[in-house]
Amino acid sequence: MKDYKAVRSSLDISKSIVSLELSQPAMLHPQNWAKRIREVNDIIQGRSKQAVESVLAVLAEKAGDCHADEIAGLQQDILDFQQQKARLSRAYYKSSCSMVYKYEMLKGSAGKPLKIVNQKLFDQAVEHGFPPDFFRQTYFDQVTIYCLPANTDFSNSMFQNCTFAVCRISAPSFIGARIYDSEFHSCVLDHADLRAASLAHTHLHDCTLNYVTFEKAHLKSCNFIDCILSHINYLTAELDGCSFGRVTASYIHHLDTAVITQGGSTDEECRHNREAIFHALRGE
Numbered sequence: 038m039k040d041y042k043a044v045r046s047s048l049d050i051s052k053s054i055v056s057l058e059l060s061q062p063a064m065l066h067p068q069n070w071a072k073r074i075r076e077v078n079d080i081i082q083g084r085s086k087q088a089v090e091s092v093l094a095v096l097a098e099k100a101g102d103c104h105a106d107e108i109a110g111l112q113q114d115i116l117d118f119q120q121q122k123a124r125l126s127r128a129y130y131k132s133s134c135s136m137v138y139k140y141e142m143l144k145g146s147a148g149k150p151l152k153i154v155n156q157k158l159f160d161q162a163v164e165h166g167f168p169p170d171f172f173r174q175t176y177f178d179q180v181t182i183y184c185l186p187a188n189t190d191f192s193n194s195m196f197q198n199c200t201f202a203v204c205r206i207s208a209p210s211f212i213g214a215r216i217y218d219s220e221f222h223s224c225v226l227d228h229a230d231l232r233a234a235s236l237a238h239t240h241l242h243d244c245t246l247n248y249v250t251f252e253k254a255h256l257k258s259c260n261f262i263d264c265i266l267s268h269i270n271y272l273t274a275e276l277d278g279c280s281f282g283r284v285t286a287s288y289i290h291h292l293d294t295a296v297i298t299q300g301g302s303t304d305e306e307c308r309h310n311r312e313a314i315f316h317a318l319r320g321e
Contacts (some may be wrong), residue, residue, distance in 0.1 A: 041124065041163055041184040043202050044117045046222035048242050051077040054111060057096060057104060078263070081115060082223075082243055089115055118223075121183065121203040125225050128207065129186050136168045143176045151176040151195060185209070252291075257300075266318065271295040278302075278310075281317035289318045 051074045058073065079085040080092060093115075097108050138161075140152040152175045162171060163184045173190045181200045187207040191214045201221040208228040216234065221241045229249045237257040241264055250270040257277040265285045272291035277298045297311040 040120075041129070042117070042121065043181040043183045043200075044121045045114050046202065046220075046242065047081040047118055048074070048078050048222065050081060050111060050114050050118065051075075053107075053114075054092065054096065057100060057107060057111075060100070060104075078243070081118065082263075118203065122223055125203065125205045125223075128205065129184050136162070136165050138162070138168065138171075149174065149193070153178065154180060156180050269318075276314065279314070280310075281314055284317055286318045286320075292318055 054077050055070060055073045059070070076085070077092060080087050080089050093108060093112060097105070100108065138158060140154070140158075142150045143153050144150055154171070154175050154177050156179070159177075159180050159182065162168070167186055170190075172194060173192050175191075175194045177194065177196045177199050179198045180196075181202050183202045183204050185204055185206055189206070189209045191209055191211045193213045194211075195214070196216045196219050199216070199219040201219070201224050203223040204221075204225075206224055206226045206229060209226075209230070211229065211231040211234045214231070214234045216236045216239050218237070219239045221239075221244050223243045224241075224245075226244065226246045226249055228247070231254050232250060232252045234251070234254045236254065236259050238259070239256075240260045240262070243263045244261075245265045246267065246269060248268045249266075250272070251274040252270055252272040253274065255275040255277070256279050257275075259276075259279045260282065261280070261284055262282045263284070264281075266287070266289065268288040268290070269286070270290045272294055274295045275298070276295055277300050279297075292315065297307075297314055299307045299310045302310070
């Protein structure tokens with residue numbers, strides 16, 4: 038499946054564009070940095086009436102020939118992103134029972150060893166097909182995940198500094214999984230089961246979540262930005278220091294049973310954080 042590949046996030050591309058704009062004093066005042074990044078990201082994501090080509094055209098006109106290579110690189114980054122995003126509607130079916138990989142092992146919790154999967158091993162599996170149990174009870178360290186078969190079983194696996202990049206994640210099981218210092222960008226999570234999962238310092242940007250359960254999950258310092266959330270179950274989940282910004286939410290279930298805290302903050306700050314989450318997710 039050579040057409041699947043890791044691509045830069047639209048947010049990362051937007052930052053590069055705005056950084057280049059900032060090098061041209063007449064184009065942008067530094068105080069408008071964050072606002073402009075959001076505007077460009079909305080354009081790349083297709084949430085704006087403005088075409089991304091117009092942004093690059095103005096940039097090329099103002100920046101001159103001295104930044105021609107950088108602008109060409111950004112054009113390619115955007116094309117790669119758009120092509121990968123178009124594949125979100127297409128299921129990946131390739132599997133292989135004949136492929137045998139040699140895994141290094143890591144001692145996991147409760148004495149259960151975890152297979153270690155690095156980027157090279159993951160890329161090989163994308164190309165040749167994922168063998169059974171490739172994802173279950175596995176340790177992923179600094180892996181960019183950009184292609185997954187449906188019904189992937191991540192049960193009791195661990196992710197450290199990983200990126201789910203413009204990836205279709207259909208009916209996965211993350212039951213008991215641990216996801217630390219990671220990010221999801223421009224992903225579609227559909228019918229995802231994160232019961233009893235643990236997420237810390239993990240951020241979701243420009244993602245769509247449909248029929249996702251966080252029942253009994255623990256989320257610490259996780260952010261959901263520019264995401265669409267529909268039919269989400271927070272039954273007895275723990276949300277510690279989490280935030281939701283510019284989300285579109287509907288059919289949010291059992292949020293009133295969730296424990297919403299903000300470690301190290303005052304009672305008043307915790308109350309404000311709880312109110313902000315209820316407002317973002319349920320309009321209350």
